[in-house]
Amino acid sequence: MGKLLQLLLRNGGFMTFVLVEVLCFYIIIKYNEDQNAIFSHTATVFSGRFLDKRRQIADYLNLQQIADSLRAENIRINEELANARNIQVPYRDTFFIRNLDTLLLSDSLRRISVKPQFEFISARAVGNSISGANNWLIINKGSNDGITPNMGLVSRNGVVGIIRHVGSNFSMAMSVLHRQMRISVNLQRHHALGSLIWEGGDPALMTLKFVPHHFKVEKGDAVVTSGYSQLFPKDVLVGHVEEKPGSDPENPYFWIIKVRLNQDMASVNDLYVVNNIFYSELDSLNLKVKDE
Amino acid sequence: MNNSIFPNIWRFFGLVALQVLLLQQITLSIGPYFNILLYPLFILFLPIQLPAPYVVLLGSLIGMAVDFFYGTLGLHASAGAFSGFARSVILATFEPKGGFTGKEPIASPAHFGWRWYLQVASYFFVAHLFWYFSVMDFTFVYFTRITLKTLSGWGLTMIFVVLYSALFNPKN
Numbered sequence: 001m002g003k004l005l006q007l008l009l010r011n012g013g014f015m016t017f018v019l020v021e022v023l024c025f026y027i028i029i030k031y032n033e034d035q036n037a038i039f040s041h042t043a044t045v046f047s048g049r050f051l052d053k054r055r056q057i058a059d060y061l062n063l064q065q066i067a068d069s070l071r072a073e074n075i076r077i078n079e080e081l082a083n084a085r086n087i088q089v090p091y092r093d094t095f096f097i098r099n100l101d102t103l104l105l106s107d108s109l110r111r112i113s114v115k116p117q118f119e120f121i122s123a124r125a126v127g128n129s130i131s132g133a134n135n136w137l138i139i140n141k142g143s144n145d146g147i148t149p150n151m152g153l154v155s156r157n158g159v160v161g162i163i164r165h166v167g168s169n170f171s172m173a174m175s176v177l178h179r180q181m182r183i184s185v186n187l188q189r190h191h192a193l194g195s196l197i198w199e200g201g202d203p204a205l206m207t208l209k210f211v212p213h214h215f216k217v218e219k220g221d222a223v224v225t226s227g228y229s230q231l232f233p234k235d236v237l238v239g240h241v242e243e244k245p246g247s248d249p250e251n252p253y254f255w256i257i258k259v260r261l262n263q264d265m266a267s268v269n270d271l272y273v274v275n276n277i278f279y280s281e282l283d284s285l286n287l288k289v290k291d292e
Numbered sequence: 293m294n295n296s297i298f299p300n301i302w303r304f305f306g307l308v309a310l311q312v313l314l315l316q317q318i319t320l321s322i323g324p325y326f327n328i329l330l331y332p333l334f335i336l337f338l339p340i341q342l343p344a345p346y347v348v349l350l351g352s353l354i355g356m357a358v359d360f361f362y363g364t365l366g367l368h369a370s371a372g373a374f375s376g377f378a379r380s381v382i383l384a385t386f387e388p389k390g391g392f393t394g395k396e397p398i399a400s401p402a403h404f405g406w407r408w409y410l411q412v413a414s415y416f417f418v419a420h421l422f423w424y425f426s427v428m429d430f431t432f433v434y435f436t437r438i439t440l441k442t443l444s445g446w447g448l449t450m451i452f453v454v455l456y457s458a459l460f461n462p463k464n
Contacts, residue, residue, distance in 0.1 A: 013344025017377035020352045024373060027366030028427065035430040042431075 073156065073270075077120065080233075118233045119275040121145055123153075125268045126170070130203040135175040137161050139271055142169040150283075152231035152274035157263035159183060159238050160271060162231055171273075177203050177265055184229040185238055188222040190215045196223070196238065196259060203265050206239065208257035209248060215255070217245050223259050230282045232274060237262050296339050296397055299464045304354055307331040312361035315452070327445035330452050331358055331368075332375050332420045336413065337398045337462055344380040351376025364428075371424035378419040386412050402463045413453050414446075421445045 029039045123145075127138030141147050143166050153161040153173045161173040162181070174181060176198060183196040185208065194211040208223060221241040227234030242258040249256075276282075308331060315328045335351045355372025359365050383392075383399060386408065396403035399412055425438045425445070432438070 013348060013377055013380050016345035016348040017373055020348055020373040021370055024352065024366045024370035028370065028430075031365040032367065035427075038430045 076156070080120075119277065121147060121273040121275060123147075123171075123271045123273055125271055128265075128268050129175070130177055130265050133200055134179055135177040135203075135265075136164075137173040137175050137268065139163075139171050139173060139273070140169070141273060142167045142171050144168050146275070147171050147273055148275075150231065150279065151276070152233075154232065154236055154272050154274055155263050155268060155270060157237070158261065159225060159232055159236055160263060160265070160268055163273060175265065176206065176261070183232070183238065184226045185223050186226045186235075187211060187215065187217060187241075188224045188235075190217075190221075192217075193226055193228070194257070204261055205242060206259045206261060208241075208259050209251075209254060211245075211255045211257060213247070213253060213255060217241060217255055217257055219243055230276050230279050296464045299462065300334070300338060303334050303337060303462070304357075307334050308354065308357050308361075311358055316362065325441055325444045326448060327421070327425075327441065328448045328452055329417075329421060329424065329445065330449065330456065331355075332372065332417065333453060333456060335372060335376050335379060336416055337400060338379075339397050340383065340392050340399055341394065341397070344377065347379055348373050348376040351379075367427055368424065370427050371420055374423040375416060375420035379416060382412055382415045382419070385415075397464055398462060400462050401457055402461050409457065410450075410454075413457075414450065417449050417453065418442065418446055421449065 028035050030036070121141060123139040123141040125137055126140045127136070129135045129137075137153070137160065139153070147163060147166050149163055149166055151163040152159070153163060159176060161175045161178075163171050164174045165172040176183065176196075179198065179200065181196075181198055185194055185196045186192060187194065187208075192211050192215045194208045196206050196208050198206050211217065219241055223238045223240065225232040225234060225236045225238060239259040239261040242260045245255040245257040247256065248254045311329070311331045315330055319327050331354055332351075334354050335347065338347055338350060351372035351374075352369040353372070355368035355370065356366075358368040358372075362368065388404070388408075399409070401409040404412075421442045422438070425441045426432070429438055
């Protein structure tokens with residue numbers, strides 16, 4: 001303390017100068033418009049830089065969390081890949097199977113999986129809307145990344161949309177919250193086929209139609225993709241039945257079922273584009289029967 | 293010490309009046325590159341023996357007085373405080389052999405001669421004007437403009453400094 005006092009006394013002129021200048025600059029900035037404008041502009045630039053640095057540091061500190069979630073994602077994808085390998089694909093006249101477990105369980109037919117039917121391309125949402133009557137997503141992958149129209153778009157939590165328009169670096173995907181959206185789904189417990197549509201309004205709820213009355217649908221039943229649309233793999237979770245269904249007024253033989261989406265469409269971020277390798281083949285077959 | 297108070301008080305009011313009544317009008321009518329700031333002479337003519345903190349405070353005081361008339365609150369006060377601080381550095385640099393004695397109460401040509409006085413005053417006014425124009429533009433983006441204004445303002449100001457010092461030839 002004594003040394004500090006000595007320092008102040010010895011440099012009294014300088015200390016007084018600094019204190020008076022601080023006061024003067026405060027007065028200048030407060031009462032002079034030009035200097036105030038320059039000061040605020042400079043302060044904005046510097047605080048912008050500061051905030052940017054802080055975000056970088058925060059990102060760095062979150063790396064552990066990101067690594068954890070990526071690890072979980074890897075496990076999930078590995079499992080999915082393993083399952084996909086079990087999709088039995090005709091190879092030659094005779095079928096082979098590579099998986100030992102299934103070989104033991106299998107009948108006399110021997111099958112082999114040549115390649116998985118579905119490929120996943122990771123992407124991020126860079127645009128999303130949920131409030132309109134017809135909503136779209138923009139993702140940061142395009143034809144350069146092997147994306148073509150009519151690929152499915154899923155997230156870790158379920159179905160998100162269908163790719164419609166593809167640029168070289170970005171793509172537009174029709175969100176599930178679009179009135180033209182028709183997703184072919186199953187009620188998992190009954191294997192009951194239905195068609196999932198969005199009638200507008202609540203972005204968390206979709207409507208499942210064309211499930212016949214003889215299925216006893218309960219609240220909480222899981223709704224998964226059927227795999228019939230060729231856009232999505234089979235058994236991707238879409239949502240759960242929201243409440244005990246009522247009859248469809250337009251079509252009295254069927255239920256009208258409210259389904260709560262598993263993926264919150266308001267917080268879509270990490271996505272996977274689903275490439276069905278046999279899409280064109282299956283689609284051309286579909287076209288052949290269209291006119292018959 | 294007592295006999296040096298009144299001359300300084302007269303100088304304070306006289307220089308502020310001269311600054312805002314005459315010199316400010318000259319600048320306003322000719323243009324921003326013709327700034328004549330004579331009031332810092334008050335700071336230069338404060339007693340040499342006066343401790344530096346007082347010089348800084350009095351410098352900001354006369355600056356504040358000029359600010360009220362210029363409508364630039366804080367600007368001249370900042371420059372005055374700076375030149376008050378710069379004065380102690382300049383005087384220490386130009387200290388005569390044997391140091392300052394009580395015989396020369398103020399740094400004027402009457403005590404030290406014109407050659408010494410003009411050197412000290414030149415550095416002193418360059419420091420004051422440069423600080424003043426820097427704070428006025430408030431950014432060194434306009435460094436060239438600040439330097440040009442300092443040089444042109446300094447040339448004009450020095451003419452008035454010589455006139456004032458020759459006319460009044462202050463001793464206290």
